[in-house]
Amino acid sequence: MPVHFTVLDDAEHASLCEEARRQVVLEATRKPRSRLAQSFATLTDVLPTQTFGPAAEAGMRAWRKLSKEGELAPPESLDVELERVLGCSVDLDERTLEERLLDSLPSSQEAQAFAAAIQTAKGAGRQAIDAARRLDGYARGSGPLRLQHALDFVLKKDLTARKPAVPRTIMDAIPGLERFVADWTQQAVTFMANRRSLRTARQSRALGDFSRDMLLAYEALKAERRARDFDDLIDRLRRLLLSGHASWVMLKLDAAIEHILVDEAQDTSSAMWDIVGQLADDFFSGEGQVNRPRSLFVVGD
Numbered sequence: 001m002p003v004h005f006t007v008l009d010d011a012e013h014a015s016l017c018e019e020a021r022r023q024v025v026l027e028a029t030r031k032p033r034s035r036l037a038q039s040f041a042t043l044t045d046v047l048p049t050q051t052f053g054p055a056a057e058a059g060m061r062a063w064r065k066l067s068k069e070g071e072l073a074p075p076e077s078l079d080v081e082l083e084r085v086l087g088c089s090v091d092l093d094e095r096t097l098e099e100r101l102l103d104s105l106p107s108s109q110e111a112q113a114f115a116a117a118i119q120t121a122k123g124a125g126r127q128a129i130d131a132a133r134r135l136d137g138y139a140r141g142s143g144p145l146r147l148q149h150a151l152d153f154v155l156k157k158d159l160t161a162r163k164p165a166v167p168r169t170i171m172d173a174i175p176g177l178e179r180f181v182a183d184w185t186q187q188a189v190t191f192m193a194n195r196r197s198l199r200t201a202r203q204s205r206a207l208g209d210f211s212r213d214m215l216l217a218y219e220a221l222k223a224e225r226r227a228r229d230f231d232d233l234i235d236r237l238r239r240l241l242l243s244g245h246a247s248w249v250m251l252k253l254d255a256a257i258e259h260i261l262v263d264e265a266q267d268t269s270s271a272m273w274d275i276v277g278q279l280a281d282d283f284f285s286g287e288g289q290v291n292r293p294r295s296l297f298v299v300g301d
Contacts, residue, residue, distance in 0.1 A: 166181055
């Protein structure tokens with residue numbers, strides 16, 4: 001911490017964040033084949049313009065929490081954590097998932113046979129006929145159309161499972177159809193879950209990559225101006241109080257603080273609670289410089 005520094009107000013903080021974001025965008029456009037450029041492209045595809053800035057700043061705050069003793073965690077740490085939480089590699093291609101699904105489904109010949117059986121079954125109504133057409137479309141289709149028919153056969157427009165995909169009376173009348181539909185549904189539902197996980201992982205990594213570089217740019221801009229923001233003040237004070245070398249600070253505060261009031265406790269960060277804890281613990285650590293009642297009052301909802 002420099003001896004002489006300024007504290008950024010909200011407007012100055014917002015201005016530096018905007019400049020940091022601009023610098024990262026320029027870096028991404030200068031290196032169109034870089035990981036950063038790919039991440040920036042992903043973000044512009046999924047985030048509206050008005051939410052891009054707030055999302056990037058939220059990512060900056062997350063990277064700060066991942067940092068240890070001022071050292072920013074490497075980008076690979078995000079990849080490892082995403083794979084652990086979501087259960088898929090961020091480098092997996094979505095086309096690979098689609099190919100795995102189609103490979104796991106029954107052959108076109110088997111699908112056509114069941115489609116014909118459904119369509120000609122006694123009592124087949126509109127629901128059964130529609131199911132047979134979707135199944136036949138899968139059997140005869142290719143490429144993206146085949147995949148779409150495969151999903152439409154057992155999933156509704158909201159991508160949840162049809163219950164049932166084929167009327168119960170028809171499934172009871174055709175041997176093997178119930179197991180055929182159940183297995184198909186399971187494969188489709190698993191595919192959708194894996195695709196959601198993959199998209200979440202890729203979008204999370206994209207935001208992580210961009211916001212990490214944005215944080216580096218932001219910190220450099222602060223250093224140029226010998227400035228600190230509110231989070232810096234909280235972090236530095238927390239480190240000092242937890243370091244075991246803050247007795248001189250506690251001595252000064254001992255005579256000055258009689259009561260601690262914490263308002264909006266539900267919005268108080270863990271770092272702030274660490275500070276409150278250290279100050280409150282000192283109240284009861286022995287005799288102080290003044291002999292007056294001490295109190296801690298917390299308000300929250």
